[in-house]
Amino acid sequence: SRALLSYVREKVAPEAPRAGEETFESWVVRRFGRRLYEIFFKTYSEKLWGIPCGELDADFAVQRIKKFSLFEALKAAFSTDTSGKHKTLVDRFAYPFLGTGMVYERMADHVSRNGGAVHLGTPVRKVASAGMKATGIELADGRVEAYDHVVSTMPLTLMVLGLDGVSPEVVAAAKSLKFRNTILVYLNIRNENLFPDNWIYIHSPQLKVGRITNFRNWSPHLYGEEKSSILALEFWCNESDELWSRDDEYLIGLGRKELAEAGLASEADAAQGYVHRINRCYPVYMSGYKELLKPIQDYLDGIGGLTVIGRYGSFKYNNQDHSILMGILAAENIIDGSGHNLWEINTDYEYQESALITETGLVELNDRAGSKYDDIVLRYHAACRYMSRI
Structure with a gap:
């Protein structure tokens, strides 16, 4: 395919970063080839961040894509062996029955039961x-x-x-x-079998929506006897953008229209809608x-x-x-004055993107005996298991 040829060409004669500067564009092109960058990475990333990929720091790619490669993607696409699947490609998750909010409700309960106070x-x-x-x-x-x-x-x-x-x-x-803002448009769709994915990334530049999450696929326990699906459509913008100042009625209408244009549901099937705006939620790299x-x-x-x-x-x-x-x-x-460098989290802690997923949907450590991070990872997992019990 053209993507594979582009990948081979990049490996044989790689493009040099502009003026020696490594950007998201140059990092992805070097790792996946220009063709795959243009049809898969470019439009979505520019929709999310609101700037050209050539102005986006390579840290975004390093932190989110890291050791994932085209070879791993092809292997996953054509292999039936699900053991040792990379975290980026996992299709099974450990998820609270009523959503991730349960974790924070448990945390608040634990604080209160131990003499602390939570002020809402x-x-x-x-x-x-x-x-x-x-x-x-x-x-x-x-x-x-x-x-x-x-x-x-x-x-x-x-x-x-x-x-x-x-x-x-x-x-x-x-x-x-700079930060980017998010507008969440929730739509209740009169259909319980819309698509099998937990979420879908929308790459088309013709649509403003960037990601659509299907909460029924995350946790059907939320619905009881209801025969509908709640979708969350994410729109990203700056505070100065016209979209940020649009009223709820317009945004719900936009969500219904783009959902139909994406071929995921008809406008007629979209019943109630709700809009939630989140300011400064994406730090722009x-x-x-x-x-x-x-x-x-x-x-x-x-x-x-x-x-x-x-x-x-x-x-x-x-x-x-x-x-x-x-x-x-x-x-x-x-x-106890442990001296952890918190600025390193999601920068130097290698386990975050090189972990493998077990059959339970939980992370396990790779074979990296003696890693300086192993003790931290184990204590983190122990804390997560503890929070699931209290």
Whole structure:
């Protein structure tokens, strides 16, 4: 095929990165060939990030594609052997019966049962600080709550700009980092057998929707006797884009229309709709972002009593597992001074994308005896198993 020929051509005579700079485009072309890059990676990635792939840092590919290769994809496509399947291609998952929200409800219950408090509906304006020490949090109503240590998951840019006495260099760097927004359009479809996949990625540039998730395929226990399927259509945009300011009626209509154009369901089958907007949910790995992030990291490392974690808080394109792991290691740093470098999570921790999936849908370690990460991975899995029981 043309994709295979393009791959061979790239291996024989590779394209040189522009001015020696490695971008998402050059990284993927080098690994998969230009043809596959153009028909599979390019349109979806530019829809997600809102910038050309030539302006997107290669870190996005390194973190999300990593050791996955064209050879592994072809092997999976033509082989019936499912043992040792790469995590990227897994088709079986360990999933809570009523959705991932169950995990966080259990966490909240555990905190409450052990003397802690969970405050809902309590917007935080900023991290309160005195000199180079975090002293608590300032709430939206102006009240200040004092704490010995603050763990922040609020968007890194907003957190830094809310601190007192930040240097002009760090302020400028924080203002230059960018996030993408997500609009989720939920549609209740009068059909329980729409398609077999958990989610579908939409590569067509003719459609604004980027991904469609079918929650019935994740957990039919949510539906009881209902003969319908709830789909979530994801639209990505910047805050300045017209789409972000559109009303719910327009967005639900757009979702119905694009679902029909994709051939997945008729507009008539789409019953109720609901819209949820999420601001600053994708940290944009534009070229040069690491140079902007470094002075911010150095500055925050010097502030006592403050830890930043999570996708928003650390400006990392984390999955839930990365962020939960950051929380576990942050707790160890606070409790016993373990000294884990949390900036490394989803950057240097190799197990994240080289793990294999067992028949239960859970991750197991590869044969990497003596890896410095094995103990961390095992404790992370033990914590996940514990959370499933409490």
